[in-house]
Amino acid sequence: MAQAARTTAEKIIAAHAGADVSAGAAVRVDVDLVMATDGNAPLAIELLKRELGAEEAEIDGSRIVLVIDHCAPAPNAGAANMQVAMRRFAAACGARIYDAGSGISHVVLPEQGDVLPGMLVLGSDSHTVTYGALNCLGIGMGSTDIAVAMRTGRTWLRVPETIKVWLSGQLQETASAKDAVLALVREIGVDGATYACLEFDGDGLESLSMEERLTFANMSIEMGAKCALMPVDGVCREWLGQRVKEPPAGEWSDPGCSFAAELELDLGAVRPMVARPHDLTEITELDGAEGTPIDIAFIGTCTNGRLSDLRRAAKVLAGRQVAPGVQLIVSPGSRQVLAGALSEGLIESLVAAGALITTPGCGPCVGTHQGVPGDGHTLITTANRNFRGRMGNREASIFVASPEVVARSALAGVVTGAVPTGQASER
Amino acid sequence: MTPTSIRGQVRRFGDNVTTDDVIAGKYKHETISLDQLAPHVMENIRPGFYEEIDPGDIIVGGRNFGCGSSREQAPALIKHVGIPVVIAESFARIFYRNAINIGLALLECPTLGIEEGDLLEYDPARDRLTVAQRGIELTSTPLPEEIRAIVDAGGLLAYVKQEGSL
Numbered sequence: 001m002a003q004a005a006r007t008t009a010e011k012i013i014a015a016h017a018g019a020d021v022s023a024g025a026a027v028r029v030d031v032d033l034v035m036a037t038d039g040n041a042p043l044a045i046e047l048l049k050r051e052l053g054a055e056e057a058e059i060d061g062s063r064i065v066l067v068i069d070h071c072a073p074a075p076n077a078g079a080a081n082m083q084v085a086m087r088r089f090a091a092a093c094g095a096r097i098y099d100a101g102s103g104i105s106h107v108v109l110p111e112q113g114d115v116l117p118g119m120l121v122l123g124s125d126s127h128t129v130t131y132g133a134l135n136c137l138g139i140g141m142g143s144t145d146i147a148v149a150m151r152t153g154r155t156w157l158r159v160p161e162t163i164k165v166w167l168s169g170q171l172q173e174t175a176s177a178k179d180a181v182l183a184l185v186r187e188i189g190v191d192g193a194t195y196a197c198l199e200f201d202g203d204g205l206e207s208l209s210m211e212e213r214l215t216f217a218n219m220s221i222e223m224g225a226k227c228a229l230m231p232v233d234g235v236c237r238e239w240l241g242q243r244v245k246e247p248p249a250g251e252w253s254d255p256g257c258s259f260a261a262e263l264e265l266d267l268g269a270v271r272p273m274v275a276r277p278h279d280l281t282e283i284t285e286l287d288g289a290e291g292t293p294i295d296i297a298f299i300g301t302c303t304n305g306r307l308s309d310l311r312r313a314a315k316v317l318a319g320r321q322v323a324p325g326v327q328l329i330v331s332p333g334s335r336q337v338l339a340g341a342l343s344e345g346l347i348e349s350l351v352a353a354g355a356l357i358t359t360p361g362c363g364p365c366v367g368t369h370q371g372v373p374g375d376g377h378t379l380i381t382t383a384n385r386n387f388r389g390r391m392g393n394r395e396a397s398i399f400v401a402s403p404e405v406v407a408r409s410a411l412a413g414v415v416t417g418a419v420p421t422g423q424a425s426e427r
Numbered sequence: 428m429t430p431t432s433i434r435g436q437v438r439r440f441g442d443n444v445t446t447d448d449v450i451a452g453k454y455k456h457e458t459i460s461l462d463q464l465a466p467h468v469m470e471n472i473r474p475g476f477y478e479e480i481d482p483g484d485i486i487v488g489g490r491n492f493g494c495g496s497s498r499e500q501a502p503a504l505i506k507h508v509g510i511p512v513v514i515a516e517s518f519a520r521i522f523y524r525n526a527i528n529i530g531l532a533l534l535e536c537p538t539l540g541i542e543e544g545d546l547l548e549y550d551p552a553r554d555r556l557t558v559a560q561r562g563i564e565l566t567s568t569p570l571p572e573e574i575r576a577i578v579d580a581g582g583l584l585a586y587v588k589q590e591g592s593l
């Protein structure tokens with residue numbers, strides 16, 4: 001009896017379950033890699049000892065990687081002590097650790113070739129879905145699941161349905177991948193893809209660089225998706241080839257497999273977008289000056305903190321000055337991104353424009369440090385979330401947009417998509 | 428370990444309650460102690476919630492309850508402050524999974540018409556939920572079998588300890 005036609009998610013899960021599986025089934029699978037950050041690793045390490053009675057040295061650290069990125073370097077003793085526990089755990093079980101300053105997990109792991117096509121990776125962070133851009137099934141989980149996976153090398157899963165997203169056309173010069181994924185969040189809705197896998201395909205994909213694809217996959221969790229997946233095409237193979245000798249071929253869905261839904265996104269029709277405070281249910285085109293005065297502009301995060309993001313922001317800011325009273329905070333996504341930005345003179349032009357550069361890491365994204373807003377403050381950020389209180393103060397309001405829109409708003413002092421007028425001073 | 432019948436006062440929330448709403452990132456990055464986090468429960472969307480509630484109160488939400496970050500402290504804190512069950516039209520995936528893992532009961536069923544302060548009763552044996560004063564009587568969708576096993580064992584950690592592995 002011929003094998004039934006399966007989606008990419010079904011095929012990757014089947015390979016890790018050692019059996020053919022179909023959407024809806026509950027299965028136990030082997031996990032290739034468990035990633036945990038200083039966001040949720042400390043609780044997982046505590047549960048391993050307290051609940052599972054596992055000595056740290058008993059744990060097989062070869063399939064574990066820890067990352068210190070949310071509070072890097074530690075802003076208070078509580079965070080510092082949790083990081084001490086992470087370093088001790090890594091040393092005891094032989095797990096790798098990207099310590100403070102290495103960068104954000106979802107920038108560093110793809111960048112360093114730790115997540116590869118066909119792998120099944122669990123992360124202690126909901127944006128683990130980012131790895132789908134590399135045909136790697138990345139799933140976000142809580143500390144208990146992470147502790148169990150660290151201890152047993154396995155987890156339990158319900159095989160997801162798949163929603164096929166056909167990308168067509170090409171982004172115009174005035175629009176970016178962030179605008180496109182915001183348009184998709186608006187179309188699918190914040191819970192439209194709950195439990196599902198978002199499988200991206202179509203000729204529009206070929207026009208997107210790997211960094212643009214990582215931005216796309218990163219925000220699939222904002223639609224509720226369990227995971228995102230993209231094919232291993234020429235662009236992906238070339239990128240992987242710079243990182244690992246023989247990149248795995250990965251998986252792709254069989255012709256004739258069944259999708260829960262299919263939809264199309266014409267990249268050519270995408271225009272600059274903005275998500276308004278306090279969640280992603282209000283996303284609109286941003287045609288001219290929108291007008292709301294801003295106090296903080298933040299460029300970075302696992303969504304838009306990569307080198308191409310800093311390039312696009314620096315291009316807008318070159319030779320100009322951030323509006324008086326506005327703090328422009330820039331957090332390079334990793335040490336490698338920072339080094340690249342230095343060598344290309346991006347940091348120089350950002351600093352000349354008035355930017356505050358932080359340690360590579362999450363920066364002020366989750367409200368722990370490096371840019372907590374004041375009461376009544378308005379922020380515009382390239383992050384993926386603007387929930388009330390997200391950046392550390394419930395009395396502040398947060399807009400979400402692309403690096404260009406955030407840079408333009410920092411210059412104008414108001415939320416705007418308008419290109420700055422007047423001559424950039426030739427310094 | 429399915430709980431006996433639960434009776435409690437409703438604490439009403441709307442759609443898309445996030446795990447940042449339940450416990451803000453800035454607090455959970457400083458401590459993993461639920462006692463220290465408890466006073467900040469729901470602080471972002473309902474300041475003073477910790478002082479208002481009594482143990483046994485029941486949270487009722489709308490669609491997509493628990494969306495956003497995968498922090499397990501969100502369901503763990505709700506359980507820790509004495510709330511035995513969360514009822515919502517739908518739950519975000521990671522929150523649903525974390526709640527099962529730590530033994531917080533969740534019920535998915537229509538919640539329109541259930542108001543703040545109503546007295547709600549849930550009979551787990553018959554998956555039946557009633558709000559007498561509103562004339563509301565509903566059956567909630569029972570848990571899938573493989574999840575029932577984890578809940579009955581008292582959560583994933585207890586299940587793994589009991590089974591020896593996964």
Ligand code: SF4
Nearest residue numbers: 127301302362365366
């Ligand atoms: S940058 Fe923000 S969204 Fe990304 S991992 Fe860090 S805190 Fe989470």
